[in-house]
Amino acid sequence: MDCKKTDDAVWKAVDLEAARQERQIELIASENHASREVIASMGTVLTNKYAEGYPGRRYYGGCEHVDTVEELARKRAIELFGSERANAQPHSGTQANMGALMALCKPGDKVLGMTLDHGGHLSHGHPKNFSGVFYEFHGYGVEEGSERIDMDRVREKALEVRPQVLLAGASAYSRPLDFAAFAAIAKEVGAYLMVDMAHIAGLVAGGAHASPVPHADVVTMTTHKTLRGPRGGLIVCGADWIKQINSAIFPGGQGGPLMHVIAAKAVALREAASPEFGAYARQVVENAKTLADGLSERGLRIVSGGTDNHLMMVDVTAVGLTGADAEDALHRVDITVNKNLIPYDKQPPMKASGIRIGTAAVTTRGFGVPEMKRLATWIADVLAAPTDEAVAKRVGAEVVELTSTHRIYPETQSV
Ligand code: DSN
Numbered sequence: 001m002d003c004k005k006t007d008d009a010v011w012k013a014v015d016l017e018a019a020r021q022e023r024q025i026e027l028i029a030s031e032n033h034a035s036r037e038v039i040a041s042m043g044t045v046l047t048n049k050y051a052e053g054y055p056g057r058r059y060y061g062g063c064e065h066v067d068t069v070e071e072l073a074r075k076r077a078i079e080l081f082g083s084e085r086a087n088a089q090p091h092s093g094t095q096a097n098m099g100a101l102m103a104l105c106k107p108g109d110k111v112l113g114m115t116l117d118h119g120g121h122l123s124h125g126h127p128k129n130f131s132g133v134f135y136e137f138h139g140y141g142v143e144e145g146s147e148r149i150d151m152d153r154v155r156e157k158a159l160e161v162r163p164q165v166l167l168a169g170a171s172a173y174s175r176p177l178d179f180a181a182f183a184a185i186a187k188e189v190g191a192y193l194m195v196d197m198a199h200i201a202g203l204v205a206g207g208a209h210a211s212p213v214p215h216a217d218v219v220t221m222t223t224h225k226t227l228r229g230p231r232g233g234l235i236v237c238g239a240d241w242i243k244q245i246n247s248a249i250f251p252g253g254q255g256g257p258l259m260h261v262i263a264a265k266a267v268a269l270r271e272a273a274s275p276e277f278g279a280y281a282r283q284v285v286e287n288a289k290t291l292a293d294g295l296s297e298r299g300l301r302i303v304s305g306g307t308d309n310h311l312m313m314v315d316v317t318a319v320g321l322t323g324a325d326a327e328d329a330l331h332r333v334d335i336t337v338n339k340n341l342i343p344y345d346k347q348p349p350m351k352a353s354g355i356r357i358g359t360a361a362v363t364t365r366g367f368g369v370p371e372m373k374r375l376a377t378w379i380a381d382v383l384a385a386p387t388d389e390a391v392a393k394r395v396g397a398e399v400v401e402l403t404s405t406h407r408i409y410p411e412t413q414s415v
Contacts, residue, residue, distance in 0.1 A: 029311035029358025046260035076269035083236035090233030093222035102248035105164040113167035115139035147304040169196030174307035183215035202226025206281020229268025287359040294376025311358040323352030329386035
């Protein structure tokens with residue numbers, strides 16, 4: 001059956017999205033371009049199969065082949081991250097976090113995590129998210145001058161709050177996380193250490209960021225950011241936690257696992273174990289540093305003065321813009337970023353004073369240091385003259401010229 005003929009409405013939008021991704025420069029720090037094999041494994045008959053339970057202990061018959069797939073995903077996660085156990089079923093990072101918190105503590109317990117306005121995540125205690133509804137979240141942030149996490153301050157806060165769970169991990173923080181220091185604090189205050197490494201999972205896999213696995217009780221992640229797999233979640237932990245984690249994911253927070261997505265996770269985890277992926281992870285970081293340096297040289301302020309990972313926060317107030325203005329101006333020239341609060345922001349979240357820029361996706365499509373230098377110039381030119389049509393026209397043309405010579409999926413026909 002040719003789906004493209006029978007459901008033109010859907011496929012037209014899919015094709016347009018494919019063309020958008022090819023044409024634009026994707027700098028959203030939480031996005032990436034999964035391999036053809038990862039994408040193909042999601043479009044399989046595995047989507048038809050119910051498999052509540054875990055390999056060898058299912059509530060449905062006919063699970064022998066999906067068992068193989070889930071065993072592969074778990075084994076590859078364990079090998080890649082050096083953990084004792086893994087759960088590949090979380091549908092998303094937030095559901096992985098829900099499972100981890102359900103396993104580590106009970107509703108009403110205290111959790112200490114990074115606040116959203118300083119770079120934390122919605123599922124680290126936002127009042128409208130399950131985390132903020134069911135747990136008593138307390139927050140730590142970055143220091144006003146350095147815009148970095150000060151572990152002495154985290155310790156002070158932990159001693160004051162005495163949380164059941166200390167949560168490390170961020171969505172908008174460009175500096176290394178000191179997992180050994182987090183673990184020492186957790187030990188001192190009698191808390192469990194949970195790490196959400198969603199953003200940096202690919203860097204950890206590729207050896208470009210220290211691993212939290214030796215230090216944390218439970219580590220959650222998403223598989224679609226720097227790890228470059230399908231959209232989904234994953235948990236790794238020690239043998240002493242797997243029973244509680246498994247039960248918290250199913251039946252605790254989810255029903256049937258998405259077996260086609262678990263297949264894609266297995267494929268992505270194999271890819272991430274390759275030497276090429278290690279080179280990719282290092283290039284992501286080098287690209288981010290190059291871009292941050294280039295933007296700094298043009299007068300844009302980088303939060304904390306730079307980056308050591310895949311992302312940077314750019315304070316655009318120095319050029320008289322809000323984050324929303326900057327996002328719109330860059331969108332007009334086919335450069336995609338997202339507005340983001342910066343620490344101690346005075347703007348509301350829908351305006352924000354910053355933009356967040358990440359290099360995971362552009363590195364996948366083969367951009368290196370020379371392309372990062374061009375990109376810094378384009379971004380700075382556009383933000384210096386956001387309404388100048390001549391600048392937009394010139395930069396837009398140069399962007400399309402570059403993306404057309406760095407196709408993501410070269411074998412695909414453009415629309
Ligand atoms: N919303 C994602 C991000 O953009 O960082 C995290 O889940």
